[in-house]
Amino acid sequence: MKKELPWIKYNEDAILHLLNQALLSKSIGSLPNRGGLFEQNYWFVLVLNELNLYIKNLESESRSR
Numbered sequence: 376m377k378k379e380l381p382w383i384k385y386n387e388d389a390i391l392h393l394l395n396q397a398l399l400s401k402s403i404g405s406l407p408n409r410g411g412l413f414e415q416n417y418w419f420v421l422v423l424n425e426l427n428l429y430i431k432n433l434e435s436e437s438r439s440r
Contacts, residue, residue, distance in 0.1 A: 379430045382429075
């Protein structure tokens with residue numbers, strides 16, 4: 376995770392924008408409100424999943440070196 380911190384800090388504004396959009400969408404009710412927690416937090420979950428996939432990809436690349 377320490378290796379990913381520079382990337383996260385470099386992209387902090389974009390990440391915060393995506394998270395804020397997800398939270399705003401949830402708070403104004405523009406996200407589905409049925410089907411459990413995943414659907415209620417759909418965009419938030421997508422953003423976090425993408426970030427997690429990127430970090431895992433970086434970890435696997437650094438291990439293979």
